[in-house]
Amino acid sequence: MARIGVFICHCGENISATVDCAKVAEAAAKFPGVVHSIDYKYMCSDPGQTLVGNAIKEHNLTGVVVSACSPRMHEPTFRRACAEAGLNPYQCEMANLREHCSWVHERNEKTDDKAIDLVRMLVEKVKRNNALQPIKVPVTKTALVIGGGVAGIQAALDIANAGHKVIMVEREPSIGGHMSQLSETFPTLDCSQCILTPRMVEVAQNPNIKLYTYAEIESVEGFVGNFIVKIRKKAKSIDESKCNGCGLCTTKCPNKKNPNEFELGMAKRPAIYVPFPQAVPNIPVIDKTQCTYYKTGKCKICEKVCQANAIQFDQQDEIIEVPVGAIAICTGFDIKKTDFFPEYGYGKHKDIIDGLQFERLASASGPTAGEIRRPSDGQVPKKIVFVACAGSRDPAKGIEYCSKICCMYTAKHAILYKHKVHDGTAYIFYMDIRAAGKNYDEFTRRAIEEDDAKYIRGRVSKIYERDGKLIVVGADTLMGAQTVEIEADMVVLATAGVANQGAEKLAQILHVSYDQHKFFSEAHPKLKPVETNTAGIYLAGACQSPKDIPESVAAASGVAGKISCLFSNSELTREPLIAVVDRLAPPQYSSCTGCFMCQSVCPYNAIEREEIKDRNGNLVKQLAFINPGLCQGCGTCVAVCKSKSIDIEGYTNSQMYSEVDALLNF
Amino acid sequence: MSEFEPKIVAFVCNWCTYAGADLTGTSRIKYSSNVRIVRFPCTGRIDYMLLTKAFAGGADGIIVSGCHPNDCHYTSGNFYARRRWMVFRRLCDFMGIDTRRIIFSWVSAAEGAKWAQIVNSANEEFKKLGPYENYHKLSTQEIFE
Numbered sequence: 001m002a003r004i005g006v007f008i009c010h011c012g013e014n015i016s017a018t019v020d021c022a023k024v025a026e027a028a029a030k031f032p033g034v035v036h037s038i039d040y041k042y043m044c045s046d047p048g049q050t051l052v053g054n055a056i057k058e059h060n061l062t063g064v065v066v067s068a069c070s071p072r073m074h075e076p077t078f079r080r081a082c083a084e085a086g087l088n089p090y091q092c093e094m095a096n097l098r099e100h101c102s103w104v105h106e107r108n109e110k111t112d113d114k115a116i117d118l119v120r121m122l123v124e125k126v127k128r129n130n131a132l133q134p135i136k137v138p139v140t141k142t143a144l145v146i147g148g149g150v151a152g153i154q155a156a157l158d159i160a161n162a163g164h165k166v167i168m169v170e171r172e173p174s175i176g177g178h179m180s181q182l183s184e185t186f187p188t189l190d191c192s193q194c195i196l197t198p199r200m201v202e203v204a205q206n207p208n209i210k211l212y213t214y215a216e217i218e219s220v221e222g223f224v225g226n227f228i229v230k231i232r233k234k235a236k237s238i239d240e241s242k243c244n245g246c247g248l249c250t251t252k253c254p255n256k257k258n259p260n261e262f263e264l265g266m267a268k269r270p271a272i273y274v275p276f277p278q279a280v281p282n283i284p285v286i287d288k289t290q291c292t293y294y295k296t297g298k299c300k301i302c303e304k305v306c307q308a309n310a311i312q313f314d315q316q317d318e319i320i321e322v323p324v325g326a327i328a329i330c331t332g333f334d335i336k337k338t339d340f341f342p343e344y345g346y347g348k349h350k351d352i353i354d355g356l357q358f359e360r361l362a363s364a365s366g367p368t369a370g371e372i373r374r375p376s377d378g379q380v381p382k383k384i385v386f387v388a389c390a391g392s393r394d395p396a397k398g399i400e401y402c403s404k405i406c407c408m409y410t411a412k413h414a415i416l417y418k419h420k421v422h423d424g425t426a427y428i429f430y431m432d433i434r435a436a437g438k439n440y441d442e443f444t445r446r447a448i449e450e451d452d453a454k455y456i457r458g459r460v461s462k463i464y465e466r467d468g469k470l471i472v473v474g475a476d477t478l479m480g481a482q483t484v485e486i487e488a489d490m491v492v493l494a495t496a497g498v499a500n501q502g503a504e505k506l507a508q509i510l511h512v513s514y515d516q517h518k519f520f521s522e523a524h525p526k527l528k529p530v531e532t533n534t535a536g537i538y539l540a541g542a543c544q545s546p547k548d549i550p551e552s553v554a555a556a557s558g559v560a561g562k563i564s565c566l567f568s569n570s571e572l573t574r575e576p577l578i579a580v581v582d583r584l585a586p587p588q589y590s591s592c593t594g595c596f597m598c599q600s601v602c603p604y605n606a607i608e609r610e611e612i613k614d615r616n617g618n619l620v621k622q623l624a625f626i627n628p629g630l631c632q633g634c635g636t637c638v639a640v641c642k643s644k645s646i647d648i649e650g651y652t653n654s655q656m657y658s659e660v661d662a663l664l665n666f
Numbered sequence: 667m668s669e670f671e672p673k674i675v676a677f678v679c680n681w682c683t684y685a686g687a688d689l690t691g692t693s694r695i696k697y698s699s700n701v702r703i704v705r706f707p708c709t710g711r712i713d714y715m716l717l718t719k720a721f722a723g724g725a726d727g728i729i730v731s732g733c734h735p736n737d738c739h740y741t742s743g744n745f746y747a748r749r750r751w752m753v754f755r756r757l758c759d760f761m762g763i764d765t766r767r768i769i770f771s772w773v774s775a776a777e778g779a780k781w782a783q784i785v786n787s788a789n790e791e792f793k794k795l796g797p798y799e800n801y802h803k804l805s806t807q808e809i810f811e
Binding site: 070071073099100101104105106117118121507508513521533534577601603604632633634635638639640651653656657660661663664 | 708
């Protein structure tokens with residue numbers, strides 16, 4: 001006989017302000033099978049949990065319904081509390097009175113009725129819950145780090161230094177990410193490459209890290225502790241084991257007029273190339289779309305000059321399958337290009353550039369060797385305008401959020417410009433200066449006070465060309481919104497930070513959620529900022545939202561800490577909410593008829609054929625068998641089973657039907 | 667007499683729509699209170715016989731909602747749900763169940779506002795259709811008596 005306890009939480013006033021908790025508790029006490037029903041201010045607090053525990057012992061409860069917040073929030077809390085009091089944790093259910101009731105409805109009778117219905121539904125369900133034991137699964141102590149920017153590098157090094165194996169996959173021919181393109185970093189103005197490249201080398205040399213560059217994730221299967229990842233290693237047309245990085249092939253390649261991606265199109269590169277001089281690994285790649293040999297069948301000069309015989313024109317993409325226990329997504333971000341802005345000329349003015357292009361101009365290793373020169377004619381600009389919030393915080397452009405890093409890098413750009421062009425003037429159009437962070441506000445003050453950056457509060461409505469100058473038309477809202485016109489030599493747009501191209505596809509491969517801007521979503525914005533909703537998959541850096549370097553590095557170390565915690569166990573416990581095929585006494589053995597519809601719909605290949613044989617070894621029956629290690633508990637097999645032989649723990653047919661039944665007295 | 671309030675049962679998946687409905691709550695977006703949410707691991711788990719069960723028990727309208735295509739936490743459960751829904755709808759037509767009373771939608775974990783909007787528009791729709799008396803009469807009199 002079921003003995004159910006119902007516990008109604010006020011959640012301070014979050015629930016009790018809208019729902020009459022005492023009335024709900026009173027109504028629940030009359031449900032069949034309910035022997036104990038109370039309401040309390042904070043169920044999740046320590047005394048609240050003790051209340052549940054004591055009631056379990058005192059009333060000898062067989063099931064508990066906590067009616068509080070979303071089970072996605074506190075189900076583990078109350079299941080633990082039940083387990084401590086000696087009740088099987090899977091005999092505890094939560095009715096969602098906060099997110100699905102009190103927060104979304106007005107205070108009235110109907111809301112109380114709904115709360116009572118929700119409790120009744122869960123009471124009927126919990127009566128039919130089975131006592132379950134968690135499943136133990138082994139852990140593969142290897143982490144996969146996707147993306148080799150500063151976040152990926154930090155995560156990989158931290159995990160490797162904790163003694164675990166790491167596989168790093170980078171899409172580009174070299175690791176380094178956007179940070180390797182930067183000239184200096186705020187707020188210290190230390191050289192970006194000087195602090196990053198040693199870490200890149202460390203990644204290449206760490207014996208615990210296996211690096212795959214020019215590679216992408218093809219597929220991911222499995223679950224926390226036991227993922228199987230397929231990596232597509234794109235053909236570099238170079239034998240990496242033979243190449244010694246001498247670079248002769250890149251200097252001799254006759255096809256040198258290809259746009260250089262690393263320099264954002266402001267320089268050219270050969271068809272066989274190393275993205276930048278400090279690339280890790282220092283191994284060139286042949287761009288098949290540009291190489292003369294691939295296009296015409298003639299050339300092969302690189303092959304002739306290569307002393308190491310490393311050129312392999314017939315190299316094919318390679319698929320590598322690796323088992324990993326955890327995955328860190330560190331794929332970073334991208335920025336909107338200047339062609340996104342009709343009002344700023346759709347990117348057709350060569351001297352309107354984006355922030356990243358300015359970084360390359362300011363970088364000693366950039367196309368102008370660190371001199372600020374106009375891309376159009378190579379002149380040094382004497383008047384330069386920086387436009388902050390280009391695209392960001394602009395709902396009309398579909399980007400409502402603040403890109404966060406632009407205020408700081410624009411201040412940095414103004415300082416760098418002044419350090420290089422002493423007689424020049426930098427104007428900055430801004431909406432607000434958002435310089436929250438250690439030494440950040442001091443840095444923007446320095447741009448204004450020491451380096452004479454002219455900050456103008458207002459937006460730029462239009463930029464057009466007149467006599468070789470760019471006319472920037474904006475408003476100065478601090479001067480009574482008067483129109484300002486500046487004849488500039490060059491304009492730098494601090495364009496919005498956006499999700500990396502391919503983020504959506506990767507999210508779909510990994511089955512992690514992403515927001516409307518294609519940034520990956522964290523499991524909880526405050527308490528689980530580096531986890532995703534999929535166990536064993538973590539997020540670091542700007543793939544989550546625009547972030548600066550210290551934040552990305554901190555998140556990456558956080559991920560490394562999480563993964564190291566995961567790897568500190570030899571076994572993981574998994575929720576036992578998986579599908580099972582019923583078993584009956586011979587000669588039926590099971591109600592399963594062996595149609596194997598379930599096998600064809602299972603996304604995890606978890607359903608196998610089990611053969612029942614008699615003592616002479618003759619085949620009596622074929623049944624579906626569900627591998628508990630592979631089943632993830634989606635329940636698709638349950639819905640397709642014609643003979644209703646499969647059931648899924650936690651969401652059994654009897655539970656779901658009784659829930660629906662319980663609802664319909666309303 | 668007070669205005670007719672349809673009884674709505676929502677069958678939702680745990681990972682997208684349930685989380686989306688949680689977000690509706692966190693964002694304090696109000697919607698009509700005559701909807702009851704039943705949580706499933708995945709829309710792929712939803713046995714459509716449950717829908718007829720709900721109608722038989724007195725529901726006037728049903729919402730089925732899961733992850734957007736390609737976003738399913740379990741890879742493909744929502745595709746199976748959709749495919750079965752296409753077949754089930756034909757069966758409904760054959761059986762004389764009014765398919766306007768079943769609303770199938772995708773609501774992601776980030777779409778709190780969309781969930782409220784779906785519930786409210788479904789409520790309006792079901793209100794127009796009125797109580798599902800034909801089905802209720804069938805189930806109570808002819809089968810159970």
